[in-house]
Amino acid sequence: MSDAPAIELRNVSVIYNQGTPEEVLALRHISLQVRKGETVIITGNNGSGKSTLLRAIAGTAPVTDGAVLIAGTDVTRWSSHRRAKLLGFIYQDPMLGTCPNLTVHENFRLVSEGSWWSLLFERLHADEVQSMLVKSSGLLLDHKAATLMSSLSGGQRQGAALILALSSRRSILLMDEFTSSLDDRVRASYLEMIAKQSALQELTILGVMHNLEETAVLKARTVRLAGGQQVLLSASKVEALGVSAGKDAAIQNH
Amino acid sequence: MIPAVLDSACQQGFLYAIAVLGVVLTLRIMNWPDLTVDGSFTLGGAVAAVMLTTGHSVWTGMILAALAGFAAGTATFLLNRRLGISKILSGILVMLVLYSINLRIMGRANISLLRIDTIFSGFDERGQGDLLRLVVFFAIAGIFFFVACYVVVTRLGLFLRATGDNEFMVQGLGVNTNWLYLIGLGLSNTLVAISGALIAQHQGFADISMGTGLIITGIAALIIGESLMASIASLCRLCRRSGQYNECHTPKPIRLLPWKTIGELAAAVIGAFLYFLIIAICLRLGLAPTDLRLATGVLVIIGIGIQRRGPAIETYARGRL
Amino acid sequence: MNVQQQQIMLSIDSPSAAPLSILNWKALWTTAVVVLLTLSGCDNRSVPTTKQVHIGITQIATHPGIDAIRKGFIDEMTRLGYQEGKNVTYDQSNAQGDMPIAQSIAQKLAQQRCDLIFAISTPSAQTVAQTIKGSSIPLVFGAVTDPVSAGLVTSMEHPGGNITGTSDRWPVDKQFDLLIRLVPGVKKVGLVYNPGEANAEANLKVVEAVCLARNLEVVKVSVANTSEVQTAAQSLIGRCEAMYVPADNTVIAAMQAVVKVSEQNRIPLLPGVSSNVEQGGFGTLGPDYYDVGVVSAEIADQVLKGKKAGDIPVATAQRFEYFFNKRSAAATGVVIPEDLLKKAAKIYE
Numbered sequence: 001m002s003d004a005p006a007i008e009l010r011n012v013s014v015i016y017n018q019g020t021p022e023e024v025l026a027l028r029h030i031s032l033q034v035r036k037g038e039t040v041i042i043t044g045n046n047g048s049g050k051s052t053l054l055r056a057i058a059g060t061a062p063v064t065d066g067a068v069l070i071a072g073t074d075v076t077r078w079s080s081h082r083r084a085k086l087l088g089f090i091y092q093d094p095m096l097g098t099c100p101n102l103t104v105h106e107n108f109r110l111v112s113e114g115s116w117w118s119l120l121f122e123r124l125h126a127d128e129v130q131s132m133l134v135k136s137s138g139l140l141l142d143h144k145a146a147t148l149m150s151s152l153s154g155g156q157r158q159g160a161a162l163i164l165a166l167s168s169r170r171s172i173l174l175m176d177e178f179t180s181s182l183d184d185r186v187r188a189s190y191l192e193m194i195a196k197q198s199a200l201q202e203l204t205i206l207g208v209m210h211n212l213e214e215t216a217v218l219k220a221r222t223v224r225l226a227g228g229q230q231v232l233l234s235a236s237k238v239e240a241l242g243v244s245a246g247k248d249a250a251i252q253n254h
Numbered sequence: 255m256i257p258a259v260l261d262s263a264c265q266q267g268f269l270y271a272i273a274v275l276g277v278v279l280t281l282r283i284m285n286w287p288d289l290t291v292d293g294s295f296t297l298g299g300a301v302a303a304v305m306l307t308t309g310h311s312v313w314t315g316m317i318l319a320a321l322a323g324f325a326a327g328t329a330t331f332l333l334n335r336r337l338g339i340s341k342i343l344s345g346i347l348v349m350l351v352l353y354s355i356n357l358r359i360m361g362r363a364n365i366s367l368l369r370i371d372t373i374f375s376g377f378d379e380r381g382q383g384d385l386l387r388l389v390v391f392f393a394i395a396g397i398f399f400f401v402a403c404y405v406v407v408t409r410l411g412l413f414l415r416a417t418g419d420n421e422f423m424v425q426g427l428g429v430n431t432n433w434l435y436l437i438g439l440g441l442s443n444t445l446v447a448i449s450g451a452l453i454a455q456h457q458g459f460a461d462i463s464m465g466t467g468l469i470i471t472g473i474a475a476l477i478i479g480e481s482l483m484a485s486i487a488s489l490c491r492l493c494r495r496s497g498q499y500n501e502c503h504t505p506k507p508i509r510l511l512p513w514k515t516i517g518e519l520a521a522a523v524i525g526a527f528l529y530f531l532i533i534a535i536c537l538r539l540g541l542a543p544t545d546l547r548l549a550t551g552v553l554v555i556i557g558i559g560i561q562r563r564g565p566a567i568e569t570y571a572r573g574r575l
Numbered sequence: 576m577n578v579q580q581q582q583i584m585l586s587i588d589s590p591s592a593a594p595l596s597i598l599n600w601k602a603l604w605t606t607a608v609v610v611l612l613t614l615s616g617c618d619n620r621s622v623p624t625t626k627q628v629h630i631g632i633t634q635i636a637t638h639p640g641i642d643a644i645r646k647g648f649i650d651e652m653t654r655l656g657y658q659e660g661k662n663v664t665y666d667q668s669n670a671q672g673d674m675p676i677a678q679s680i681a682q683k684l685a686q687q688r689c690d691l692i693f694a695i696s697t698p699s700a701q702t703v704a705q706t707i708k709g710s711s712i713p714l715v716f717g718a719v720t721d722p723v724s725a726g727l728v729t730s731m732e733h734p735g736g737n738i739t740g741t742s743d744r745w746p747v748d749k750q751f752d753l754l755i756r757l758v759p760g761v762k763k764v765g766l767v768y769n770p771g772e773a774n775a776e777a778n779l780k781v782v783e784a785v786c787l788a789r790n791l792e793v794v795k796v797s798v799a800n801t802s803e804v805q806t807a808a809q810s811l812i813g814r815c816e817a818m819y820v821p822a823d824n825t826v827i828a829a830m831q832a833v834v835k836v837s838e839q840n841r842i843p844l845l846p847g848v849s850s851n852v853e854q855g856g857f858g859t860l861g862p863d864y865y866d867v868g869v870v871s872a873e874i875a876d877q878v879l880k881g882k883k884a885g886d887i888p889v890a891t892a893q894r895f896e897y898f899f900n901k902r903s904a905a906a907t908g909v910v911i912p913e914d915l916l917k918k919a920a921k922i923y924e
Binding site for chain 1: 509
Binding site: 258261 | 668669671673674676678679680682683685686687697698701702704705706709710724725726727729770771772773775776799
């Protein structure tokens with residue numbers, strides 16, 4: 001089992017609103033393998049099915065065909081909260097990843113371990129990973145520990161969501177365009193944090209991004225989607241995007 | 255001898271406060287408008303009355319009333335989660351069904367407890383205006399308040415609040431929110447049923463209509479309490495200079511407690527007390543009960559007004575000081 | 576100038592005289608609340624000059640029958656020598672159907688140390704009975720159908736304790752005798768009722784016993800609220816030869832619907848409560864609620880004159896009279912004999 005790919009999609013198709021006028025064929029017979037510890041970035045134009053691919057793995061998209069496997073186990077029939085024990089998810093919208101009406105400290109306690117009866121205010125940080133991350137992010141979240149999450153700016157919230165995901169002891173991380181609403185400097189620092197943690201914790205990361213230039217820091221291989229299918233990246237395009245050819249995805253068009 | 259108005263308010267107010275705590279748990283903490291409470295209040299009273307009149311001990315009656323309340327909450331939960339009925343409609347359906355069930359439990363529409371030994375029988379000979387009764391009722395409400403506060407401060411309480419805030423995120427953490435909703439609804443209706451059982455024993459009878467309008471009473475009491483807490487918080491904030499909480503200051507552990515939620519729970523208890531205090535005052539001033547509803551309604555509107563316009567008033571006051 | 580000088584002197588002498596800031600507003604507000612509480616703690620009665628009897632009256636809701644009882648009570652008390660304003664004061668309260676308010680009213684009356692409390696209807700009586708425990712205030716109830724099972728008295732003959740009153744048992748047996756006489760050949764009687772009403776339950780048991788003794792079959796349809804009454808009444812068409820309206824507040828509130836069904840389908844209607852004959856039904860026998868109030872006043876008078884309430888047996892209304900509605904009787908094909916018409920207390924056209 002240990003050499004099974006961390007994430008595997010076998011011939012997966014996703015159709016939204018099947019049988020109604022709103023029917024949309026979002027993914028067509030996609031097969032993908034992500035090895036343990038690998039970082040894969042998915043790109044494509046709008047509507048090419050990138051987010052749907054992540055959702056199919058997370059369990060929130062209606063998979064009509066094929067199988068989704070996580071660490072060798074077939075999870076196609078699993079509910080989303082069951083899969084969530086294995087996956088971490090970072091959303092594009094910072095509102096989704098955190099609880100707005102709880103304080104920053106309480107949000108962090110949500111991901112940390114503890115029995116149901118442990119008291120909230122025992123310590124400021126429940127574990128070292130979190131405290132180290134908070135310090136290194138430069139976000140000054142410690143001082144805001146008792147303030148509501150909704151009082152943080154969008155960038156700070158996204159940073160907090162990132163720390164929550166990175167400290168939740170999941171070995172697989174799914175990131176859905178989480179940098180699109182951030183400014184350049186913040187984007188760079190967050191990506192650096194992810195890269196560092198990924199190396200430290202041996203994380204498997206599957207992310208969706210528009211802009212490929214920054215992904216160099218993640219040392220990722222890229223997969224391009226168009227119309228719900230994988231497409232080949234021509235050599236000239238590869239150079240233009242600054243991604244080295246050896247890391248392109250294998251082309252599997254069914 | 256305590257003032258008559260206070261006595262009235264304490265007797266009913268502190269016992270209804272337990273029900274209002276239940277309403278706060280679902281309505282505010284878990285963001286679930288639960289209309290089952292009209293039915294589970296009567297259910298608690300009915301079960302307790304039947305147990306007492308068939309010779310069981312007071313504690314058997316109370317425990318069974320609590321379990322019955324939990325069952326009612328479970329029913330509402332199942333209707334919503336398993337059958338996909340909306341939250342409000344599930345509550346209404348269970349409330350309707352409970353009407354018939356309560357009639358069946360009691361066997362008739364009214365069970366008298368006037369000649370039965372209840373949990374409050376010891377107070378009978380002391381009459382009205384009794385200080386000991388006031389203290390005991392206050393203690394009862396206080397115990398429930400502290401237990402509720404304790405639950406809120408634990409990790410379980412954190413997850414209950416998080417579920418009400420962003421269920422999506424809690425599911426993303428791998429926690430099954432269904433269990434959390436079940437606990438929340440069950441505990442809330444347990445509290446309401448316990449309150450019903452206590453009220454039935456206090457007023458001397460259980461009646462099929464004793465729960466009618468409880469959700470309205472609960473919400474009115476809650477809003478009155480919340481507006482009082484909002485005013486107090488406003489006053490406290492006015493007394494602090496702005497910028498007192500600057501950036502380079504890690505908060506002490508005591509500040510990490512969920513004060514807002516504890517304030518909600520306190521608002522429940524205080525609000526219930528104030529609601530019945532206002533009724534007692536209005537009755538003594540000679541207001542007819544129909545005008546009483548008007549008075550309560552006006553107070554609720556003022557209460558909401560204070561909460562909504564509070565920040566504006568505060569800014570104005572701060573500018574003038 | 577003088578005033579200003581004085582103000583300056585004040586501000587120098589008393590450093591605590593701060594300008595009218597928000598703290599002073601808080602103090603003012605607190606004082607106002609305290610004053611309000613104290614004032615409302617006082618009784619709002621005038622100080623009696625002669626020995627004034629203070630009677631508290633509480634009723635559960637506004638209802639023609641309940642109001643008639645109250646009127647009968649006060650009228651009879653006046654006839655017995657209790658002149659309002661001179662030697663008696665009444666504190667009348669109406670709970671408007673709200674249980675917690677009924678409880679608050681009971682507490683208020685108990686705290687005011689009335690000489691007697693007159694409670695009309697079962698819930699009002701029960702709340703008062705609970706709050707007067709431990710005090711010596713006597714309770715006289717009116718219009719409680721079953722005082723024993725309501726826990727108010729231990730037995731009808733010897734109530735015990737501090738509580739007695741009048742029970743409004745309906746002469747159901749005489750009513751059904753009237754029905755058999757005026758509607759020959761009646762075998763099945765249909766009725767609509769609300770199982771959620773305590774008073775109605777007791778009434779219903781008596782109805783069923785009476786019908787059993789007269790070889791009549793009772794066809795029952797239950798409702799939970801007034802909007803269901805019409806459908807329930809319509810479901811009885813063809814299943815009975817006559818209809819009965821029990822002493823049930825829910826059905827009585829929707830009496831018109833039942834009357835319409837009875838008149839449109841020529842089914843004779845026997846109302847169980849005499850005040851409803853005005854709306855329809857060929858007629859009935861009943862005590863006037865006013866009479867219940869009168870009897871209650873007689874009991875209250877005995878209690879006020881020193882007799883222990885627990886020693887006075889619970890009274891049941893004794894005077895029964897005929898009430899007829901000619902229009903409704905004609906519409907349903909019922910002929911009212913002349914001798915009964917002559918005896919009738921009230922004939923509605």
